[in-house]
Amino acid sequence: xxxxxxxxxxxxxxxxxxxxxxxxxxxxxxxxxxxxxxxxxxxxxxxxxxxxxxxxxxxxxxxxxxxxxxxxxxxxxxxxxxxxxxxxxxxxxxxxxxxxxxxxxxxxxxxxxxxxxxxxxxxxxxxxxxxxxxxxxxx
Ligand code: DQA
Numbered sequence: 001x002x003x004x005x006x007x008x009x010x011x012x013x014x015x016x017x018x019x020x021x022x023x024x025x026x027x028x029x030x031x032x033x034x035x036x037x038x039x040x041x042x043x044x045x046x047x048x049x050x051x052x053x054x055x056x057x058x059x060x061x062x063x064x065x066x067x068x069x070x071x072x073x074x075x076x077x078x079x080x081x082x083x084x085x086x087x088x089x090x091x092x093x094x095x096x097x098x099x100x101x102x103x104x105x106x107x108x109x110x111x112x113x114x115x116x117x118x119x120x121x122x123x124x125x126x127x128x129x130x131x132x133x134x135x136x137x138x139x
Pocket of ligand 1: 072074096098108
């Protein structure tokens with residue numbers, strides 16, 4: 001299967017930013033462990049801090065890949081444009097969050113994206129990505 005992981009703003013700083021919330025592992029190391037664990041699947045990774053680049057990536061792969069695991073960071077809570085992009089493509093998207101957003105500030109309780117996604121996984125640390133990935137792989 002072809003699965004794309006997409007990380008949005010500030011997630012390039014995983015392992016550096018707010019470690020008590022997001023942990024001390026950097027994403028590239030974690031991504032390599034996922035690739036080693038699932039050698040029979042084509043896993044790719046993209047990160048951008050720019051809303052338009054995230055939308056361009058969804059358009060680029062969203063009619064071809066089997067699944068998209070998306071952590072849109074704070075754009076989750078604000079971006080109608082990313083919600084529209086998810087609705088426009090045919091590849092199913094799973095929304096993920098490292099932290100349990102429902103235990104945090106109330107502005108993080110609202111997702112603009114969730115209604116257009118296959119499902120949402122939040123609060124399992126980096127393991128949230130694996131859980132989403134396995135949903136696609138085990139289909
Ligand atoms: C996050 C939660 C968001 O509220 C926050 O803006 C992030 C990361 C998470 O993975 O827990 O940047 O998506």
